[in-house]
Amino acid sequence: MSNRKTIFYTFVYRGLSAVLTWVNSVITARYLIHPGDRGDFQTTTTYATSGQRFSGGYSNYFSRSLPRRPQDAVQIVQMGNFVMFLLSILVWLIALAVLWFGHPSTLVMFSLVGMPLTFLFGYASRLLNALDNIKALNRANVSQAVAFLLIYLAFIAFNTHLGEHQRLMWTYKIWLLSWIICVAMTLFAVYRQLGWGHHLKWKWQKTEWRSFLGFGTWSSLALLSGYVNLRIDFWMLGWLTRKLPHGRDVVSIYGVAVTAAEILMTLSQSISTVVFRRMSASDGQDAGIVTESASRQTLITSIIVAAGLAILMPFLVLVYGRNKYGGSVGPFYILLPGLVLKTVSTLISQYFTNSKGKPFTLLIVNLLMISFNALICYFIIPRLSMYGASISSTIAYFTELSVYVFWYHRTSGRRGIDLWRLKKDDLLPYLSVVQAGLRKIKPSRSSG
Numbered sequence: 254m255s256n257r258k259t260i261f262y263t264f265v266y267r268g269l270s271a272v273l274t275w276v277n278s279v280i281t282a283r284y285l286i287h288p289g290d291r292g293d294f295q296t297t298t299t300y301a302t303s304g305q306r307f308s309g310g311y312s313n314y315f316s317r318s319l320p321r322r323p324q325d326a327v328q329i330v331q332m333g334n335f336v337m338f339l340l341s342i343l344v345w346l347i348a349l350a351v352l353w354f355g356h357p358s359t360l361v362m363f364s365l366v367g368m369p370l371t372f373l374f375g376y377a378s379r380l381l382n383a384l385d386n387i388k389a390l391n392r393a394n395v396s397q398a399v400a401f402l403l404i405y406l407a408f409i410a411f412n413t414h415l416g417e418h419q420r421l422m423w424t425y426k427i428w429l430l431s432w433i434i435c436v437a438m439t440l441f442a443v444y445r446q447l448g449w450g451h452h453l454k455w456k457w458q459k460t461e462w463r464s465f466l467g468f469g470t471w472s473s474l475a476l477l478s479g480y481v482n483l484r485i486d487f488w489m490l491g492w493l494t495r496k497l498p499h500g501r502d503v504v505s506i507y508g509v510a511v512t513a514a515e516i517l518m519t520l521s522q523s524i525s526t527v528v529f530r531r532m533s534a535s536d537g538q539d540a541g542i543v544t545e546s547a548s549r550q551t552l553i554t555s556i557i558v559a560a561g562l563a564i565l566m567p568f569l570v571l572v573y574g575r576n577k578y579g580g581s582v583g584p585f586y587i588l589l590p591g592l593v594l595k596t597v598s599t600l601i602s603q604y605f606t607n608s609k610g611k612p613f614t615l616l617i618v619n620l621l622m623i624s625f626n627a628l629i630c631y632f633i634i635p636r637l638s639m640y641g642a643s644i645s646s647t648i649a650y651f652t653e654l655s656v657y658v659f660w661y662h663r664t665s666g667r668r669g670i671d672l673w674r675l676k677k678d679d680l681l682p683y684l685s686v687v688q689a690g691l692r693k694i695k696p697s698r699s700s701g
Contacts, residue, residue, distance in 0.1 A: 266391035271519040273398035275569070277405070278512045281424060282505075282573050284409055286417045289501030294424055295508040296491060297360050297367070299484050304344070304368030305375040306480035310473025311336060312376040313606060314465045316383035330380070330447060331456040332465060337376040338455060341369035363425045370432040377439040381446075389442040397435035401428060472606055475615035479602070482619045482626065482653070483595070486642040487511055489630040494638065507639040510581040513569055514588040517558050518596055541667045544604040548672040549679045551600045555593040563589060584643040591647030594654045601657045601672060605664070614660065622653045 278295075285291045315333040319326060348365035351357050357365075374397070381390040404427050412423070444452055481488075490507055494500035566585050570578055605614040626649035633641035654673075662669035 266395060267519050270395045270398060271516040273395060273402060274519065275512060275516060277398060277402055278509070279572050280402070280405060280409070282509070282578065284405075285420055285424065287501075288505040288577050290417065290421045290505075292491075292501050292505030292508050293360050294421065294428075295512070296487075296504065297364050297425070298428070299487065300360070300364035301367035301371055303477060303480050303484070305371035306476040307473050308337060308340065308372035309375040309379065310471070310476045310612065311340075311465070311469035312379040313472040313476070313612070314469040315376075316379035317468070317606075318461075318464075319380070319383040320385075326447065327451045328456075328458045328461060330452045331454050332458040332461040333376060333380070334453070335455040335457050336465070337372060341372045344369045344372070359422070359425065363429070367429055367432060370429070370436050373436045374432070374439055377436070377443045380443045381439070384443075384446055386442070386446055389446070393435070393439040393442060396438050397431050400434040401431035404430060468612065471616060472612035475602075475606065475612040475619060478616055478619035478623060479599075482622045482649075485623055485626045486630060486646040489627060489645075490634055490639065490642045493631070493634045503638060506578055506580045507584055507642060509570070509573055509578045510585040510588060510639070510643065513562065513566060513581070513585055514592050516562060517555055517589070517592050518599070540604060541665045544601060544661075545667070545671045546679075548597055548600050549675055552593070552597050552673055553675065553679060555596045559589050559593050580639065584639045587640065587643035587647055591643075591650035595650040597673065598650065598654045598657050601654075601661060604661065611664075614664075618653065618656055618660070621656070622649050625649055625652060 281294060282288070282291050285294070312333070315329055318329050322329070344365065348362070351365060352362060374393075378390060378393055381387075381393060405424070408423060408427060412420075415423070487504070487507065491500075491504045494503050497503070563586065566582055570582055573581075602615050602618075606612045626645050629645035629648060630642060633645060635641075637644065658669040658672050661667070661672060
């Protein structure tokens, strides 16, 4: 399959994933009686997903090593199995201890239980990417959302009269079940491609350990800090407003804006998914060429998707319920341009991890941006509430992209401007799509 066609199909799957995520968000908003419950559920999913980012740093080692050393696939995967499955078991044991000895909130408890599932999914999906099985990866990326949607709709159909607390608890349980199904499907796809024999074993590999610990730890901290950087506005809003009379509602309403805006990031990741393996297997000038081209393509795609979302947002809110969630429209429009820049930054960051093998660069940038964003949030959220959170994020994302462009120029010796200044050739694929569409809708001469 050609690279352009692979990007197209990946974009379609990412689009499906974005739509499913939005539909699930709408259904939970409609089924859960109190808006604050929906906000707590969304907060739980963000906490659990932070675990995926943390484990993803270690998974990056295996996904980076496989394309470079395919002859060592068995020992690389055995080491991955050993670390990732034991790490998941450890967190489950911690969750059990917290439940037994403490009195955790529902939000914390389900976050801890769900986190190991995101560990395993992150590990399996990185292996699929390293194996260049984009088709299976695309299916894996939508499996959790599909499972949740189907099971949740069936549950709602037979449980329309449950009380508020029961609705929330069953929402959590179905969310966990959907993750179990997703992890099982993704691991099955990995081992089916690798082989069911030696690749299933858990084995500590001394030859892999030092490199894994060094690269994996820095990469893990980099990815986790990157996720915190993405979520700091949402979490700061919750921490600063939760004790206010309608604080939970404010978090829920802003969460709708975040969910809608991040459709943009989901769609734009189709390009980074496809070039991930090329970056991992490349060094020097070739990696720079791949990064620059992919960065510009990401910028174009993000602008197009952002324009469409800007038009659709008032109608999307109507589906949620205008009386409850109408206040999300304003913050959404402020977040949108910032997320366009964030998609480009995320793509460029792969250059430092997967090509240069320097995740420490990402960690430094992310820590700076977290501090910067949190500081702005601390001062303006008490005054502007949701608008303060969205303003802070957009400022931080612009600063982040500027730092990455500058550091890319310093590290690669190439021109940073080539990461974002569009060229005529970058637009040709989009123009050809438009022209093809116009030819189809234009009446033929013979019909006249």
